[in-house]
Amino acid sequence: MSDILTLSQIKVPGTARSKDEAIREAGQLLVDAGAVSPAYVDAMFEREKSVSTYMGNSLAIPHGTNEAKDAILRSALSVVRYDQPIDWDGNEVRFAVGVAGVENGHLEILGKIAIVFSDSDEVDKLLAAGSAEEVYRLLHDVNE
Structure with missing residues (x-):
């Protein structure tokens, strides 16, 4: 199985303003990585x-709907x-972490990210x- 996070899937700094x-x-980083189709x-x-x-803690985790699992x-x-x-519905976001998981794999991935971002020092x-x-x-531990 390939790593769920590679260096090419990280952008510092991002260019978005909204x-x-x-x-x-x-999302485009996920498309470029061959992980999802543009429909995702x-x-x-x-x-x-x-x-x-x-x-919370400067984090947003945009991900697709259940109907998009085929993408x-x-x-x-x-x-x-x-x-x-970034203004995210009145909250300040400094990290947008896109998630795509095969067969509910996103739940395990979300859990790993949540652990990191629940620690203010991290x-x-x-x-x-x-x-x-x-x-x-x-963030390399998310690949474990």
């Missing part, structure tokens, strides 16, 4: 319409860190990371 741009940016990005917007994917080719994550906070390290390589090293 929630919609951030969803598209995180549309499903990420559908999910956001029904429930905000803002999680997932393999489980993967994308991570985009923003130098300036979030501070991710915010201070100077490169995508450094972010990758800090």
Whole structure:
């Protein structure tokens, strides 16, 4: 099985300035990685319409709807860190973590990300990371 997070799926800094741009940016990294078809990005917007994917601690986890599972080719994550906070329905987001999971694999992936982002010290390290390589090293455990 291939890693769910690779260096090419991390963007530091992101270029988005709005929630919609951030969803598209995180989704496009998943498309570029061959993990999802472009239809999955549309499903990420559908999910956001029904429930905000803002999680707290500067984190949003945009992901597709259950109906979009056919658009997932393999489980993967994308991570985009923003130098300036993105307004996510009135909340400040510095990380958009795109998630795609085959056969409910997204639940395990979400759990691993939640553990990292529930620790303020870990979030501070991710915010201070100077490169995508450094972010990758800090998040590499999600591949375990």
